[in-house]
Amino acid sequence: RLNRPSLDAYWMPFTANRQFKAAPRLLVSAEGMHYTADDGREVLDGTAGLWCVNAGHGRRRIAEAVERQLSTLDYAPSFQMGHPIAFEFAERLAAIAPGGALDRVFFTGSGSESVDTALKIALAYQRAIGQGTRTRVIGRERGYHGVGFGGISVGGLVNNRRMFPLLPGVDHLRHTHDLSRNAFVQGQPEHGADLADDLERLVALHGAETIAAVIVEPVAGSTGVLVPPKGYLERLRAIATKHGILLIFDEVITGFGRLGAPFATDYFGVTPDLITTAKGLTNGTIPMGAVFATRAVHDALMHGPEGAIELFHGYTYSGHPVACAAGLATLEIYEEEGLLTRTNQVQAQWHAAMHALRDCPNVIDIRTIGLIAGIELEPRAGKPGARAYDVFTDCFEKGLLIRVTGDIIALSPPLIAEAEHIDTMASMLGEALRRAA
Numbered sequence: 001r002l003n004r005p006s007l008d009a010y011w012m013p014f015t016a017n018r019q020f021k022a023a024p025r026l027l028v029s030a031e032g033m034h035y036t037a038d039d040g041r042e043v044l045d046g047t048a049g050l051w052c053v054n055a056g057h058g059r060r061r062i063a064e065a066v067e068r069q070l071s072t073l074d075y076a077p078s079f080q081m082g083h084p085i086a087f088e089f090a091e092r093l094a095a096i097a098p099g100g101a102l103d104r105v106f107f108t109g110s111g112s113e114s115v116d117t118a119l120k121i122a123l124a125y126q127r128a129i130g131q132g133t134r135t136r137v138i139g140r141e142r143g144y145h146g147v148g149f150g151g152i153s154v155g156g157l158v159n160n161r162r163m164f165p166l167l168p169g170v171d172h173l174r175h176t177h178d179l180s181r182n183a184f185v186q187g188q189p190e191h192g193a194d195l196a197d198d199l200e201r202l203v204a205l206h207g208a209e210t211i212a213a214v215i216v217e218p219v220a221g222s223t224g225v226l227v228p229p230k231g232y233l234e235r236l237r238a239i240a241t242k243h244g245i246l247l248i249f250d251e252v253i254t255g256f257g258r259l260g261a262p263f264a265t266d267y268f269g270v271t272p273d274l275i276t277t278a279k280g281l282t283n284g285t286i287p288m289g290a291v292f293a294t295r296a297v298h299d300a301l302m303h304g305p306e307g308a309i310e311l312f313h314g315y316t317y318s319g320h321p322v323a324c325a326a327g328l329a330t331l332e333i334y335e336e337e338g339l340l341t342r343t344n345q346v347q348a349q350w351h352a353a354m355h356a357l358r359d360c361p362n363v364i365d366i367r368t369i370g371l372i373a374g375i376e377l378e379p380r381a382g383k384p385g386a387r388a389y390d391v392f393t394d395c396f397e398k399g400l401l402i403r404v405t406g407d408i409i410a411l412s413p414p415l416i417a418e419a420e421h422i423d424t425m426a427s428m429l430g431e432a433l434r435r436a437a
């Protein structure tokens with residue numbers, strides 16, 4: 001191994017630390033669809049890093065844009081002043097506004113910050129329109145919205161919620177998994193739209209006048225690729241509108257082409273009031289997030305009654321010039337290479353290759369949509385997560401990066417994936433599944 005550093009000083013946080021310490025895996029370089037590990041092995045990237053490197057690795061255009069920006073204007077304060085590239089980037093994003101409607105952009109530094117920002121904007125909006133009693137936020141079980149206190153409060157990871165004081169008044173919709181489980185559905189399940197009526201239950205329970213917003217991932221990613229039944233998001237939208245509740249889509253994973261449309265909002269044809277993004281915004285290079293808002297939300301905050309908005313919000317790194325440069329270059333690549341819709345070209349092969357794994361041992365469900373797959377395994381008796389982790393370890397050793405969450409394997413390759421990459425992923429994963437039997 002080449003100059004492997006001591007692994008002691010850097011405290012890799014919490015649960016993931018133990019697995020890392022037990023079997024350290026270091027990645028030292030990346031190009032296109034591949035990582036190189038520190039022992040020189042090539043590893044096919046089946047996960048676009050952490051669902052973020054949508055245009056593939058090592059894009060020179062992004063590196064050059066970052067270099068140029070660093071040597072022109074490395075940093076500028078984000079309060080009471082601005083810099084041109086942040087406005088240019090916001091304008092370019094507004095031009096591909098999700099649903100053609102959310103064309104007001106607020107920059108953050110990550111997905112978690114985008115979630116906190118969107119929740120605050122939702123509450124501030126309600127206050128600005130004279131609905132200040134609406135302070136409650138509704139999330140969804142098995143949702144994932146990052147690790148800020150806002151995100152873990154509305155999120156569906158019960159352990160995270162148990163350990164800490166949370167945002168007061170948060171409640172959770174039932175998750176959408178019950179109906180789609182074990183059904184091996186390609187795309188959206190036909191039935192289950194009425195699961196969205198769970199929002200009516202929460203409205204009846206708490207009173208509409210207490211609820212500011214509901215936040216969901218259009219397709220839940222990190223907790224195991226949970227695809228909404230047909231009509232579910234439409235119904236959620238209708239119920240939220242009926243009760244004056246803002247709808248927030250967390251598109252940190254689904255944004256920027258993952259489903260074959262620029263945003264899940266476009267893919268499903270359901271338009272929320274706020275959208276959170278990050279990850280693919282800069283192709284995973286320079287950390288950055290963005291919240292998209294409708295003009296109605298924007299205008300209420302900017303032009304509402306005097307004193308309506310007393311919210312102080314914004315980050316040192318909001319609209320960071322170097323991140324904006326990376327984002328602009330990323331967007332140019334997406335647009336020139338047609339990556340925001342490219343998934344449509346490989347989707348049929350993707351569905352077929354992934355669903356062909358259903359005959360592998362212990363596979364109890366496969367869910368695919370866009371360029372995402374969730375493959376659920378029967379847990380080993382008394383050892384939840386162990387089987388999927390073995391598959392992950394085995395794949396990595398053989399040269400394929402997958403992701404595991406509990407006993408669910410998730411894949412989400414860069415959107416540049418070619419037919420041969422998809423074939424290789426499916427066959428390597430199939431072999432690992434058979435070995436883990």
Ligand code: PMP
Pocket residue numbers: 110111112113115144145146147217221222250251252253278279
């Ligand atoms: N929301 C969703 C839907 C996510 O998938 C993630 C990250 N996986 C986040 C928020 C948090 O983003 P970050 O890790 O950049 O804070």
